[in-house]
Amino acid sequence: MSDTLTHSERIEAGLAKRYRAEKRFRLYGIGAIAVAMAFLAIMLAAIGIRGIGAFQQTEVALTVVFDETHIKDNNWQAIVKNSMYKKFPDVTSRQDKRLLTHLMSSGAGFYLQNLYRADPSLAGETRTVWLTASDDVDMLMKGAIDRASLQSERRVSDKEIVWIDSLIADGALELKFNTHFFTGGDSREPELAGIFGAFMGSIFSLAVCFLLSFPLGVMTAIYLEEFAPKNKWTDVIEVNINNLAAVPSIVFGLLGLAVFLNFFMLPRSAPLVGGMVLALMTLPTIIIASRAALRAVPPSIREAAWGMGASSVQTVLHHVLPLAMPGMLTGTIIGMAQALGESAPLLMIGMVAFIVDIPGSFTDPATALPVQIFLWADSPERAFTERTAAAIIVLLVFLVTMNLIAVVLRKKFERRW
């Protein structure tokens, strides 16, 4: 043998290479995580930068005269117009006057109407009120419309800019916190569009989804895992459940349309039906996760309970289920998070409709957060861009909150053995 190295020497010679390989492997891992984190950061930053603007809204302080004749005619927009004319007495031509009133949102009149409804003694009075400016003014204030560009290329004319600047100089035009975004329903006017309607729609849908899928899923898992005989039929059921988890969500939407709407005649666009469709979609996820959780309970615990003379149901309810609960909750929250982000099946059952009112029950027409994002992303007005991003922020905050609740619940249920 030409090889004169001892074992120990040969091992030593290879050591450096082994450590290098280990180091490389660790670097790959760190690299992968870094790339993933970078993408996450980019995504969050992009959404944040775009969406943060929607939390503020340009408002104009106007001296409003609650003119009784206009109140009688219910012509609230005329009151807004008169206030504007009074603010800019120099504007006289018909064309300029129209341009001037376009600085204000069409929602300003409604706001005054609501003020009057809340306090009828306002009739004939004069008040200074902050009213919502139009989306073009808002966009100019937020820098989305470039003042330096040619007049023909922007939606705000030079004249309007002069008026806006004079309002700013007076302290009568400011960016204020946009409460309406969090309390209002959808609108064609971006400055009046709010997320609350879609938020409530999502809450109602998820409530229905949870109430249906959690008990059903857990019961199914318990039966299949703990009680069902292992035979051909249970095999078939198992394969089908696993396949259902991979069915595209829009198919569930079609199923909902065909069965819940067309056959059972349930109301269209309702969170009730939305929740039922989402429950169909979530069920396989919950069942699979719950079965895995049940399987992870050590058999010694079951034996201990049986050995004490506990019946099968007692064994499951007293011992197996409490231990499997954290895992079941994890699976449920994954399913619910999926359901929260789902839009395709909701489109099929009409939850994509333009709905201004805030839903107050399970059968009121509603939309959901992801569908609202889709609708706004599709709208041509410039101001909807930031609202789309803001809606995504709301969706993500909702999701994180939901996950936090799940983590807390899981910690509460968790027991060691």
Added chain:
Amino acid sequence: MELAIHTDVSANARVNTQGHTSKPHKVTAEGVNVFYGNKQALNQVNLDIPSNMVTALIGPSGCGKSTFLRCLNRMNDVVDGCRVEGEINLDGENIYARGVDVVHLRARVGMVFQKPNPFPKSIYDNVAYGPRIHGLAKSRTDMDEIVMTSLEKAGLLDEVRDRLDAPGTGLSGGQQQRLCIARAIAVEPEVILMDEPCSALDPIATAKIEELIDELKENYTIIMVTHSMQQAARVSQKTAFFHLGELVEQGDTMDIFTKPIDERTKAYVTGRIG
């Protein structure tokens, strides 16, 4: 055919009856066959177990002693593909007869497992679980008394008196096993099955459990599986030797270890096979 089986039985189950007379039998097994699917795990076992004694089941791994033990409270029922033939009588009644309730049976025949398996609950709840599900305690004070007496009998009370609310899983291995024994005796069973109760314990904990088993035999019939022949010799009065699914020899522990009849028993107890 019947006759053939009978002669076969008498051939494979040798009874070592030199010496002592036996007490009345608590458990008797007649012609027990156990199958896991197609594989036969026990073959024609006939065994009589006297009351208020410790009977040790010994034999090499895979010989069927644990399988036999688990037949005595029908723990094999839950094993898929497991089939039991023959008769096992508890006080003369076949526990495999139609209409026998396993829940009731397991309340009469308690079990302690190889690995301590307390429930992930408090020490108190562990012991109280059996009486609670069987409705044995009429009141809270009743339950307290049952728990205390059971812990006392299991020799654990002094160690855990001030922390009954602590989780049972937080105890040491030996304490956990004694907790499992306390849990088993809380329902006042007639028979206690022990499946290698000391195999996961250190020698000191083992000694305590053995001492406990010796005390418990005053009130209970104990059947234990053990891998340690020293243990069998120390704590049991009767011994049954299993080999390859057959009951080879049974009798007084002294006789089995000192004057075995069968060659295989002799080989095993002297350490040549196993």
